[in-house]
Every structure is written in structure tokens, then in C-alpha cells.
Amino acid sequence: MLRTWNRRRAVKSLATATAALATCAFAAAPFAHAEDPLKVGILIPGSKSDKGWMESGYDGLVAAEKQQGGKIKVQMIENINYADMEQALTNLASKNSLVIGVGGQTQAAVYKIAKRFPKVKFSIVGGNQGESAPNVAGYDVKQAEIAFVAGAAAAMLSKNGAVSYVGGMEIPSIVNAGKEFGNGARYINPNIKYVENYTGDFDNVAKSKEATLAAIAQGADVHYHILNLGLRGMEQAAKEKGTHIIGSYTDRCGSDPLYVAYSITGVGYQVRYAISQAVTGEWKPGYKAFGLAMGPESSDMKICNATPDQVKKLEQIKKEIMERKIKVLEG
Template identity: 80%
Template sequence: MSIATLKTLATCVVALAASTSAIHAVAADPLRVGVLIPGSKSDKGWMESGYDGLVAAQKELGPKLKTQMIENINYADMEQALTNLASKNQLVIGVGGQTQASVLKIAKRFPNVKFAIVGGNKGQDMPPNVAGYDVKQAEIAYVAGAAAAMLSKNGAVSYVGGMEIPSIVNAGKEFGNGARSINPKIKYFESYTGDFDNVSKAKEATLAAISQGADVHYHILNLGLRGMEQAASEKHTHVIGSYTDRCGTDPLYIAYSITGVGYQVQYAIDQMAAGTWQPGYKAFGLAMGPKASGMVVCSPTPQMSTKIKQIEQDIESGKIKVSEG
């Protein structure tokens, strides 16, 4: 073998080694994900469920995932926060339908970044780099209403929502419909505080319902839930929690509706990591299984469990029609 041939082979070996090192370096780069949580990650509600999903994804993927989170952002600062996340990450997740308008705007400025909206609504045109995940809150609110009617001793239940927007109003409507499906004569009180985080208004609304006999309360609130808890604790009534099953941790709570906020955060990250992420609207709800949506009564009777399961199946099959959202 000539000296020239040996030199050529040596050059090829060096080039191959350099190429292999480059491939390994690229493979070792973690997936970068930014998450915007408009409220508090410890609100015992929607935002905390979203944060739990982020934590679960980090635990699952380990060093393959690098995350950046921004929380407690008001509407005026949302676009700036999303711009910050989009400039540093491959995937940006907005936790809550209230992020949708800002996400749709910022996504157009970052066409190479993927965006996901947990609580995204159907009907709005989405850029090709945006996915909207619908938690189908109205579905599970109907089931929660049925559970509340079965659990109520006074024959009166209440619902307190935050902002009076279609998805929150539809959930309240279906909670009432679910309660009436069990007890047509049940008293149902529905109110909105105009703010997911206003503790005093949530307490005031819950106390007003209690004064009229309500003894089981449901909600779509964030930090405002603290007000409902205070009212229920003072008046010895009970709450049906949302988003995550925490049965056994607080006697104030007698049931939980699962709305899979954290599940959807983890879903977006897993899809991105696997290279299977898809844009567009995607409905979750009962059809996606118990991690996405379900009803958990903490101490159910066998009859109660059977009835709740039947209602869930009837919603899935379309026998029971519920509102969008």
C-alpha cells in the first residue's frame, strides 16, 4: 500500500470520526420546550394540572428534555412572554384557552417553532405550526353534575365559573343538565366571578348558593377556588374538584372530575419527542380514556359507580348530547 493511499485512508478515518461526533452531538441535544402557565402552578386546578404534566414529561424524558416555564402572566404581557419562549424553544405550550389569541398571533412570527394550546377551541383557523387540544370540559361537567346530584343531601347544587366565556358557560350549562338527569327537581345555582383567580368573589358566590340550600359545589376556577373552599369549610358543605384525582387528601372534596390538562401537556411533548407532532384541532375528552377525562367519586356506592359509567358511555356514543367546549 502506497504512502498516498495510507494518507487518504487516514483522512477518511478522521472525517468519519468527526462526522460521527457531530451526529452524536446533535443526537445529544435535548428537546427544548417552553410552557406558559398564565396562573399559579399551585392553584389546585387547571394550572397545577398543567404543571404536573410538565413535571411528568421531564421525569419520563430526563436529560432528553430541557424546559422553560413562565407563570402568573396577565393578558397584557402574554404576547411578550410567548415571544420569549418561542425565541428559545422548539415547542411552546400555552396552558389555557386564554392563551389562544396570543399564541395564534405569535406563531405566525415563528414559523419554525411548534405551538400547542391546551384548551384550544374548535372553529378558529390555526397556522400550520399550531395544535389546539380541546379538553371537552362540557362533557365531564355533565357527568360531574350527575355525580353532584347523587351526592347532595339537600337536593341543591351549585357551579361557579371564572370568566363568562363560551367554554366556561357551556360547562356550567351541562353541569346543570347532568344534575337534572338524576333529579329533575334539583335546585341548581350557577354564577360567574369574571375572574378565575378572585378568591373573595368565588367565596361570595358559593355562600350565596349555600344560603339557598346548595351543599355540593363544582367549579372552573384557578386561585379563586380558595374562596369556594373557605365558604364550603365554614358552612360544612362539599366540593367536587377538577382536573386531578386527589381523593383522600382533603375531606372537603367528595369527588373529582378529570380533565387531563397535564395529560395534554405531556402528550404534546411526547409527540414532539417522537417526531409525530401534528398541527390542527384535536378533541380529547372521554374518548381519549381516563387519563384525558373521567369522573372519580371518592366513596361511591356500587350503584353510583355503575350509573356514572353508563352516563360516560352514553356521552361517548352520542346518546347524550352535550355542548362544545
């Protein structure tokens, strides 16, 4: 009898201990397993150190990683040929929940690949209105808006009464920005000479240099661009001839005397926006306009060492664009 009682007591004690252990394990479970990070794939077609669009996008990614910490895990592909874009996006979409294409040149490939991965969210930084899909968001940086303001700044800074613009691929958003740069310059000086060129390639240094030298030969002393690595050619020409550049995408005033102003086109801001929206569950498909209306992180203009009158004039122009008193092209 004693032996049987001891066995029963032992079984009862074991059952009580097991139940207690299970209760402790259940209570600890929420703290034992952190929520899985959001997997983010990002395609930066050009160089992340191009002093332009691609570098701005990369800076935004770095800022997002710092802001989100362990909430995201990132895979990045950079510097690829256009022919390899679909393959790169397929690679990213097969491994990530959110895929970001940095640049309007990724748009066609994104829409094509998005059909094959309906559960993956895609965001295009520099996306335009047009095609739509239930899992694609297009963020329009409104480059034409800030290009108009940049043209006004160029006209204020030009000593020769001549300014120039070099664009890469001759696609609507790049062409519209060039037209509005010229319009902005004429807004300040109706008689200003404006030289506009396209190289057909955002990264071709030799062609960008040639186009800038041709503009300088016609009197241009302040240059604006929508280029990636091709900007190196514009820098070479400006240094050789003693002219100046208005940089794009990020305010880097004071870093290089070659640059007299910067237009801020929030490429990095949009990368951060896409990631933040996905992390919080607020991500939505469809077209979204950014530009001046979304604030200075999204779009702004900075003249390095600006006079009070220059600052006042630029603020007035930005206000009139937002109020539609000055109407600019899309893109």
C-alpha cells in the same frame, strides 16, 4: 540516501497514522455528540399550585420531563397578567421549538404570536375550534362532557337537593360547562335546585367565596368549579358552612375531606401529549378533541368512597355521552 529514505518513511508513517485517527474519529462521531434536546416553552398563566387547571398542566410537564429525560429542555413562565401574555409568548417563541399555552385564555395571543414565528410549533391546551394556522394545534379537553358527569355525581351526593357551580371568566367553554353541570344534575334529579355564578376572574378569591356563600344560602351543599386560585374562596366558604366540593382536573381522593369527588380533565395529559408528539416528529397542527373518547387519563369522574351503584351509574352516563345518546354542548 539513507537520510532521504528515513524522511519518506516518516512521512508515510505519519500519513498512515493520520488516516487511522481520522477513521477512528469518524467511527466515534455518532456517539460523541448526542442529538440536541427539543426546546419546549410553556406558559402557565396562573399559579402552578392552584389545585386546578394550572397545577394539572404543571404536573403534566413534570411527568413529561421525567418521561423524556434529556430529550427535552424546558423554559416555563407562570402566573402572568393577561396584558403580558403576548410578551410572554414572544419570549418563549424566540427561544424554543415548541410553545405550549396552558388554558383557552391563551388562545387569542397564541394565534397572534404564531404568525410572527412560522417555524415554531404552538399547542393550546384547552383550545377550541375556530381560527386555524399551519403551526398551531388546539387540544379540546371537552370540559362540558365531564361537567355533565360531575353534575350527575353532585346530584347523587347532595343531601339538600341543591348544587352549585362557580366559573371564572364568562367565556363559551366555561359557560357551556356550567350549563352541562346543571343538566347532569337534573339527569339524576329533575327537581334539583341548581345555582350558577361567574366571577369574571379565575383567580379572585373574594368573589369566589362570595358566590359560593350565596349558593349555600340557597341550599347548595355540593359545589363544582372552573377556577384557578379562586378555588381558595370556594374552599373557605365550604369549610365555614360545612358543605363539600367536587374538585377538578386531577383525582386527589383522600387528600382533603372537603372534597367528595373529582372530575379528571386531562390538562396534564395534553401537555405530555404535545411534548411527546413533537419529540417523535408526529406533531400535527389543527383541532383535536380529547374528552371521554381518549380514555380515563384524558377525562373521567371519581366519587371518593363511591358505592357500586354510583360507579355503575357514572359508567353508564359516560358511555351514553360517547355514544351520543346524551348530547352535550361543545367546550
